[in-house]
Amino acid sequence: GNSVTQMEGPVTLSEEAFLTINCTYTATGYPSLFWYVQYPGEGLQLLLKATKADDKGSNKGFEATYRKETTSFHLEKGSVQVSDSAVYFCALSNQGGKLIFGQGTELSVKP
Amino acid sequence: NAGVTQTPKFRILKIGQSMTLQCTQDMNHNYMYWYRQDPGMGLKLIYYSVGAGITDKGEVPNGYNVSRSTTEDFPLRLELAAPSQTSVYFCASIDRYGEQFFGPGTRLTVL
Numbered sequence: 615g616n617s618v619t620q621m622e623g624p625v626t627l628s629e630e631a632f633l634t635i636n637c638t639y640t641a642t643g644y645p646s647l648f649w650y651v652q653y654p655g656e657g658l659q660l661l662l663k664a665t666k667a668d669d670k671g672s673n674k675g676f677e678a679t680y681r682k683e684t685t686s687f688h689l690e691k692g693s694v695q696v697s698d699s700a701v702y703f704c705a706l707s708n709q710g711g712k713l714i715f716g717q718g719t720e721l722s723v724k725p
Numbered sequence: 726n727a728g729v730t731q732t733p734k735f736r737i738l739k740i741g742q743s744m745t746l747q748c749t750q751d752m753n754h755n756y757m758y759w760y761r762q763d764p765g766m767g768l769k770l771i772y773y774s775v776g777a778g779i780t781d782k783g784e785v786p787n788g789y790n791v792s793r794s795t796t797e798d799f800p801l802r803l804e805l806a807a808p809s810q811t812s813v814y815f816c817a818s819i820d821r822y823g824e825q826f827f828g829p830g831t832r833l834t835v836l
Contacts, residue, residue, distance in 0.1 A: 618767070646823060656829060656830075657729075657815055657827035657828055657829045657830050658768070658815065658817075658825075658827045659827070660824055660825065663823075663824070665823070703767055703768070705767075707823065710756065710773070710775065711756050711758075711773075711819040711823060711825065712758070712770055712773060712783065713758075713760075713768070713770070713825060714770075715767030715768045715769075716767050717765065717766050717767045718765070718766070718767055
């Protein structure tokens with residue numbers, strides 16, 4: 615079946631550090647891949663997405679590349695800010711828009 | 726557009742009580758979803774709907790019911806609340822580009 619695995623958190627970084635959150639997936643066919651962000655007390659917001667192999671999604675300085683050969687979609691940012699502190703979810707969509715989520719990775723950025 | 730709205734924001738139920746979580750979207754999306762988010766976990770799909778009059782089970786449907794009489798509304802019904810249903814519930818809809826829009830969530834506690 616379809617599944618998503620993320621690196622466990624919490625991840626604690628200092629401001630301006632480099633961020634990588636690993637995400638790997640198992641899926642039949644050719645899923646679309648997403649990163650969602652959840653700020654405290656709020657719902658999920660789409661951060662970026664990629665719909666086919668080798669696509670790179672990017673938004674607000676975050677990037678992720680759809681790697682079919684390694685079934686991965688790692689999230690990166692070159693210089694994190696305190697305002698990036700949130701929970702990040704990797705997800706895939708294969709049929710009818712139904713999303714399958716990873717367990718989430720909490721990021722805490724200290725000044 | 727208000728997007729996806731949910732009511733109530735918070736609710737405490739006693740075991741065996743029933744309630745309906747309301748969800749409305751004003752974007753004329755056909756596809757709508759209900760997810761639950763347990764602490765430290767990703768979201769799991771409860772039910773979904775591909776249009777008015779059509780609903781189907783997701784990954785964790787037991788203990789819940791839904792209806793979809795209009796495009797805008799997709800209420801979730803808990804008939805006999807149990808402590809295992811303590812969770813945060815998110816409603817979402819999807820646009821024609823595959824992006825899901827989430828409501829702010831309903832935090833439910835069953836005691």
